[in-house]
Amino acid sequence: MNILMVCLGNICRSPLAEGILQFKLSRLSADRGERKKSKKHVVDSAGTAAYHVGELPDKRSIAVAKKYGIDLTTQRARKFTEADFDAFDLIFAMDASNYQNILNLATTENHRQKVHLILDELQLSTHKEVPDPYYGGEQGFENVFQLLDKSCGVIATKIDTL
Numbered sequence: 070m071n072i073l074m075v076c077l078g079n080i081c082r083s084p085l086a087e088g089i090l091q092f093k094l095s096r097l098s099a100d101r102g103e104r105k106k107s108k109k110h111v112v113d114s115a116g117t118a119a120y121h122v123g124e125l126p127d128k129r130s131i132a133v134a135k136k137y138g139i140d141l142t143t144q145r146a147r148k149f150t151e152a153d154f155d156a157f158d159l160i161f162a163m164d165a166s167n168y169q170n171i172l173n174l175a176t177t178e179n180h181r182q183k184v185h186l187i188l189d190e191l192q193l194s195t196h197k198e199v200p201d202p203y204y205g206g207e208q209g210f211e212n213v214f215q216l217l218d219k220s221c222g223v224i225a226t227k228i229d230t231l
C-alpha cells in the first residue's frame with residue numbers, strides 16, 4: 070500500500086505525518102519479527118504549494134519528532150503532482166484547503182476516491198483539520214504531533230493487515 074501525506078508547504082505537518090506513520094508501520098512489522106528491509110508499504114509526503122521545494126522539514130517539526138524518537142532529516146519538500154494520483158493508493162490531506170487543492174487536480178472518480186481528510190480517521194465531531202502551525206510557537210507543533218500520532222495509529226493498524 071502506498072500512502073501520501075499532503076499539506077501546504079510540505080515542511081511542517083505532512084513531514085510529521087510521513088515520519089509518524091512510517092515509524093508505526095515499522096514497529097508493527099518488527100513486533101511480528103519481520104526483517105527491517107522488507108517494506109510492504111511506501112509512505113511519502115508532498116505540499117500543494119511550491120514555496121519550500123527542496124528544503125528540510127521545519128526545525129520545529131524536526132525537534133518534536135526527535136523528542137519521540139523519529140528522524141525527519143532525510144526528508145526534502147516536494148510539490149504534489151497529478152502523477153501522485155496513480156503512484157499512491159491513499160492520499161491524506163491535513164486540512165480542508167489542502168483537500169480541495171488536491172481534488173482540483175483530480176481528473177477521474179478513481180483519483181477523487183483516494184483523497185481523504187486525515188483527521189476523519191479519528192471520527193471526532195470537533196478537530197476536523199490539522200491546524201497550520203507555521204506562524205505559531207512550539208506548542209502548535211506538539212499539538213500537531215499528538216493529532217497525527219492518533220490518526221496515524223488508526224491508519225497503521227488498518228493498512229498493516231492489508
Ligand code: 4NP
Nearest residue numbers: 076077078079080081082203
Ligand atoms: P505546512 O505549513 O503546510 O504544514 O508545511 C506551512 C509551511 C509554510 C507555509 C505555510 C504553511 N508558508 O506559507 O510558507
